[in-house]
Amino acid sequence: MTVPFNPIDWSVQPPYLHPAYKSTVRRSPTRTLVPLPQSLSELTGPVYGHSDVGELDHDLTRNAVRTGEPLGERILVNGRLLDDRGHPIPNALVEVWQANAAGRYMHKVDQHAAPLDPNFYGAGRVLTNANGEYQFTTIRPGAYPWGNHHNAWRPSHIHFSVFGTSFLQRLVTQMYFPGDPLIPLDPIYNGIPDEAARQSLISVYDHDLTQPGWALGYRFDIVVCGPYQTPFE
Numbered sequence: 277m278t279v280p281f282n283p284i285d286w287s288v289q290p291p292y293l294h295p296a297y298k299s300t301v302r303r304s305p306t307r308t309l310v311p312l313p314q315s316l317s318e319l320t321g322p323v324y325g326h327s328d329v330g331e332l333d334h335d336l337t338r339n340a341v342r343t344g345e346p347l348g349e350r351i352l353v354n355g356r357l358l359d360d361r362g363h364p365i366p367n368a369l370v371e372v373w374q375a376n377a378a379g380r381y382m383h384k385v386d387q388h389a390a391p392l393d394p395n396f397y398g399a400g401r402v403l404t405n406a407n408g409e410y411q412f413t414t415i416r417p418g419a420y421p422w423g424n425h426h427n428a429w430r431p432s433h434i435h436f437s438v439f440g441t442s443f444l445q446r447l448v449t450q451m452y453f454p455g456d457p458l459i460p461l462d463p464i465y466n467g468i469p470d471e472a473a474r475q476s477l478i479s480v481y482d483h484d485l486t487q488p489g490w491a492l493g494y495r496f497d498i499v500v501c502g503p504y505q506t507p508f509e
């Protein structure tokens with residue numbers, strides 16, 4: 277028995293076409309979308325077991341070590357995965373990818389003149405626990421330039437991909453850091469039409485999560501579907 281999800285509030289989600297974010301011009305749909313009913317194929321989806329996720333996969337400071345520790349500011353990122361009714365989603369796959377401390381991805385397309393870190397791959401994954409909580413240990417990513425417009429720089433961000441319990445709970449988004457001066461200048465962030473929805477992408481510094489002498493803590497909760505769904509990015 278599957279229960280339909282509360283519908284998404286499209287007015288707070290970024291439009292497919294947002295010309296200030298240049299690549300949306302080419303990739304946005306040119307025809308009206310066809311709404312699909314919430315049938316079995318939408319309300320179910322792949323399920324991931326513990327055996328698929330390795331012990332160090334959640335720790336980006338250790339999952340790619342070759343010669344020593346990665347450089348940069350160590351951080352903890354914690355959060356909860358919530359459904360359309362605010363209930364936590366246990367045993368769900370959360371994946372992240374990000375630039376290194378210098379603002380460079382370990383990817384051949386990224387030719388930004390900043391150093392790669394041989395000990396930082398910039399990708400991780402974890403399953404939420406029984407309370408729907410996840411935790412990553414990582415390095416705070418650096419800002420990086422991109423070709424969207426003159427002197428364009430992305431604010432520091434971590435990309436998130438989430439699989440809930442069904443395909444309608446599939447979400448790809450980005451987490452930002454509080455107080456980053458580049459956030460108000462970012463066309464991707466500004467493509468979200470609703471202020472509260474934009475704010476929901478900025479993590480919250482949490483001094484209780486911060487570990488003395490070790491790492492700063494940030495909280496980032498994600499709602500995967502329904503009217504309060506975290507914006508797609």
Ligand SMILES: [Fe+2]
Pocket residue numbers: 375430433435
């Ligand atoms: Fe990025």
